[in-house]
Amino acid sequence: ERLGIEVVAGAPSADPAAVAHDAVRRAVAGGFRHLLVDTAGRQHTRHNLMQELLKIRRVIGKALPGAPHETLLVMDAPTGMNGIAQAREFHAAIGLTGIVVTKLDGSARGGVVVAIRREIGVPIRFVGMGEQIGDLDLFVAEDYAAALLPDAE
Structure with missing residues (x-):
């Protein structure tokens, strides 16, 4: 609110890659110059969370070719x-x-x-x-x- 920016968030149990996909679609539709996808809480020692990051990266790239930048x-x-x-x-x-x-x-x-x-x-x-x-x-x-x-x- 203090920054005056739109936030796309999913439900607590939502698939992070699906939320990222929705955010990319919203950013493209809205003509946004920038989109930040925050994947806070990832630990390099947790294999499943690292795999989730790879999935998020793939999904973003499919939704917007060349992304993430x-x-x-x-x-x-x-x-x-x-x-x-x-x-x-x-x-x-x-x-x-x-x-x-x-x-x-x-x-x-x-x-x-x-x-x-x-x-x-x-x-x-x-x-x-x-x-x-x-x-x-x-x-x-x-x-x-x-x-x-x-x-x-």
Whole structure:
């Protein structure tokens, strides 16, 4: 509501791929420029959930040829080094095009970002510094390095 955007949601027991399909159809019919499909709660160690992601990806691609155009993994900075395994598994399964790192407003500095970038070669697209609308920013490597190592010159 605060963003003024439409949300397409299914019933709690709905097939996530069917909800994604409905969302793509609604976005195309409505002439939307962007569609975000949020599959929150996926764990790279849960095979059935990873298979569900693959199904969602296939369904979206059939509903809109060439889609999805971006596949972003959103991870919390406090995830630490487990984030490398998480990013590696998601990238192998669905082909990530970018990473979004959130919760950089606390004590976590998100040093794992550097390791993930080096490990899988997927760029960091955005960083989240809070929970308000304006708290998601484009990732700028120089700014991130300066914040990570404030005493370095």
